[in-house]
Amino acid sequence: MKHIVDIHVDRCIGCTRCMRACPTEAIRIKNGKAHLLNERCIFCGNCIINCHKSAYKVSGDSFANLNKHKISIVILPISIFGMVTSMEELGGIYQILYNYGFDEVYDLSLVTALLKEKINEFLKRDDKTYILSQCPSVIRLIQLKYPSLLPNLLPFDFPFEIGAKLVRKIASEKYQVKEEDIGISYVSECLSNFIAIKEQLGKSQSSIDNVFLLNDLFRNSIESKDMEIQVAKKGVQFAKVGTFDCMTSLHKVISVDGIKQVDEVLEKVYLNKLTNIKLIEAYSCIGGCVGGNFTLENTYVSKWKINQFCDKIDDGSSDKLVKRYRGLLKDQEWFFENALKPQAPYKLSDDLNQSIIKMNKINEILKQLPNIDCCACGSPSCRALAEDVVNQVKTINDCCMLKKEE
Amino acid sequence: MNIKFEFDIYHDDYQRAGSASSEIKKYLAQIGLSPKLIRKIVISSYEAEMNVVIHSFGGKLKIEIEDNHISLTSVDTGPGIENIDLALTEGYSTASQKVREMGFGAGMGLPNMKKNSDTFEIESSPKGSIVKLSWVIV
Ligand code: SF4
Ligand code: SF4
Numbered sequence: 413m414k415h416i417v418d419i420h421v422d423r424c425i426g427c428t429r430c431m432r433a434c435p436t437e438a439i440r441i442k443n444g445k446a447h448l449l450n451e452r453c454i455f456c457g458n459c460i461i462n463c464h465k466s467a468y469k470v471s472g473d474s475f476a477n478l479n480k481h482k483i484s485i486v487i488l489p490i491s492i493f494g495m496v497t498s499m500e501e502l503g504g505i506y507q508i509l510y511n512y513g514f515d516e517v518y519d520l521s522l523v524t525a526l527l528k529e530k531i532n533e534f535l536k537r538d539d540k541t542y543i544l545s546q547c548p549s550v551i552r553l554i555q556l557k558y559p560s561l562l563p564n565l566l567p568f569d570f571p572f573e574i575g576a577k578l579v580r581k582i583a584s585e586k587y588q589v590k591e592e593d594i595g596i597s598y599v600s601e602c603l604s605n606f607i608a609i610k611e612q613l614g615k616s617q618s619s620i621d622n623v624f625l626l627n628d629l630f631r632n633s634i635e636s637k638d639m640e641i642q643v644a645k646k647g648v649q650f651a652k653v654g655t656f657d658c659m660t661s662l663h664k665v666i667s668v669d670g671i672k673q674v675d676e677v678l679e680k681v682y683l684n685k686l687t688n689i690k691l692i693e694a695y696s697c698i699g700g701c702v703g704g705n706f707t708l709e710n711t712y713v714s715k716w717k718i719n720q721f722c723d724k725i726d727d728g729s730s731d732k733l734v735k736r737y738r739g740l741l742k743d744q745e746w747f748f749e750n751a752l753k754p755q756a757p758y759k760l761s762d763d764l765n766q767s768i769i770k771m772n773k774i775n776e777i778l779k780q781l782p783n784i785d786c787c788a789c790g791s792p793s794c795r796a797l798a799e800d801v802v803n804q805v806k807t808i809n810d811c812c813m814l815k816k817e818e
Numbered sequence: 819m820n821i822k823f824e825f826d827i828y829h830d831d832y833q834r835a836g837s838a839s840s841e842i843k844k845y846l847a848q849i850g851l852s853p854k855l856i857r858k859i860v861i862s863s864y865e866a867e868m869n870v871v872i873h874s875f876g877g878k879l880k881i882e883i884e885d886n887h888i889s890l891t892s893v894d895t896g897p898g899i900e901n902i903d904l905a906l907t908e909g910y911s912t913a914s915q916k917v918r919e920m921g922f923g924a925g926m927g928l929p930n931m932k933k934n935s936d937t938f939e940i941e942s943s944p945k946g947s948i949v950k951l952s953w954v955i956v
Contacts, residue, residue: 557847560853560854679836682860683861684930685921754853758848759847759848759849759850761850762850764850767848767849768820768821771821771848771849772821775821799848
């Protein structure tokens with residue numbers, strides 16, 4: 413995995429805030445600067461949000477890339493509806509994107525509306541508890557901590573990937589050009605989606621050519637503009653947690669947001685304690701995608717805006733849109749291309765005996781440490797320091813408390 | 819090679835209940851056992867842990883790996899199980915209404931442990947209970 417999140421070493425002061433906020437112990441402070449252990453990172457963005465020095469640097473692609481294709485199309489994330497309360501305001505957003513040089517703008521509501529139908533259909537197959545995650549962070553968490561739950565994951569690809577395939581087809585027909593002449597850009601609301609595209613999670617090649625960050629594109633105020641825009645109302649609610657609660661016919665849905673809460677619910681599934689639940693809808697960010705770390709509006713205000721927006725659009729045109737594009741993609745185009753594999757980034761050694769020897773050493777070292785988890789050593793807990801010592805990335809002298817006693 | 823872990827479990831501590839099993843899950847993944855085996859062990863240790871929290875005066879959970887063998891032992895200080903055969907019946911529970919309202923004590927503890935382990939032994943007297951489970955690493 414490449415380094416996608418860079419750290420400005422000149423800004424980082426090694427304060428340990430990011431390390432303590434990381435849910436998977438993926439950060440260490442070495443020589444006073446934060447370092448990321450890529451294989452443990454689940455792209456949740458907590459480190460970025462918690463850094464008070466703006467030391468984390470994520471860069472979207474360059475606008476120069478838009479010249480590589482005959483036609484440039486941009487797809488807006490579903491959380492865009494958390495920024496607008498009317499079609500006119502959405503028109504303002506479209507105008508900004510046209511000004512950047514895009515030929516056409518789409519949003520994901522059509523995809524999520526269709527996806528909802530597909531999921532409902534899929535759930536009828538058997539009695540298993542399924543986990544729906546359009547959130548790559550949740551998927552990574554399952555790969556890392558709950559690999560035996562991978563068969564419970566709904567195999568649908570991320571909405572932005574499905575959207576890119578769909579839009580490419582629609583546009584190649586409309587403009588009468590080959591599919592490869594169309595460049596597709598996505599505006600990402602969070603680190604998680606950004607990295608899932610860059611790392612091709614669940615596929616050999618992403619359908620998206622460029623990714624931009626939402627907070628980079630819409631810094632200036634948005635002016636309302638009248639425009640002919642088609643939105644699929646049924647898909648809009650997908651931007652916030654709890655979409656499937658409305659499927660009251662099921663009554664067997666748990667919607668959970670926030671990575672810590674998600675972890676707890678997954679643990680219950682893992683322990684077979686939720687076998688009477690049909691669907692777990694899980695988002696790493698609080699509030700769902702409207703809570704993404706690159707969004708510009710407050711999560712709760714966003715939720716209100718979505719409802720305002722939905723109140724103003726009629727169901728009829730939305731239904732027509734869904735009907736028109738329902739069969740455009742082949743069945744397999746809705747699913748991940750490659751099965752998601754378990755990951756074991758915490759394994760001490762490939763050999764069982766070696767692991768046990770190391771584990772015993774960790775326990776020995778831990779006895780010497782003060783066990784107060786102060787983090788000043790640059791590891792997220794005393795136990796983590798003991799592990800780092802055994803893995804030879806730190807020494808016991810890194811413990812500040814032991815030094816003090818001397 | 820062998821390794822041992824021990825956890826204190828307190829009676830009525832519903833706030834921390836399950837945390838020993840969470841830790842066991844983490845350690846077993848570090849040691850590198852297969853996800854399938856880990857899940858069986860963790861489901862069993864969770865049930866054992868809950869039994870101590872709900873039904874006993876407190877106790878300990880011990881896990882040991884030696885060669886290709888894993889054992890999990892829960893030892894508590896009483897008051898013991900009155901009728902072991904009944905306790906092994908799915909759905910039989912002596913948990914109070916209050917405990918059940920919290921979503922625990924569904925009467926699946928011992929049956930689940932038995933189902934998920936390779937060997938299962940239980941001893942009980944008014945002084946306490948000992949449950950021993952084991953697995954072979956294949
Ligand atoms: S939060 Fe992390 S990256 Fe930011 S200054 Fe502190 S140690 Fe450095
Ligand atoms: S993105 Fe999340 S998992 Fe990755 S390093 Fe930051 S806090 Fe940790």
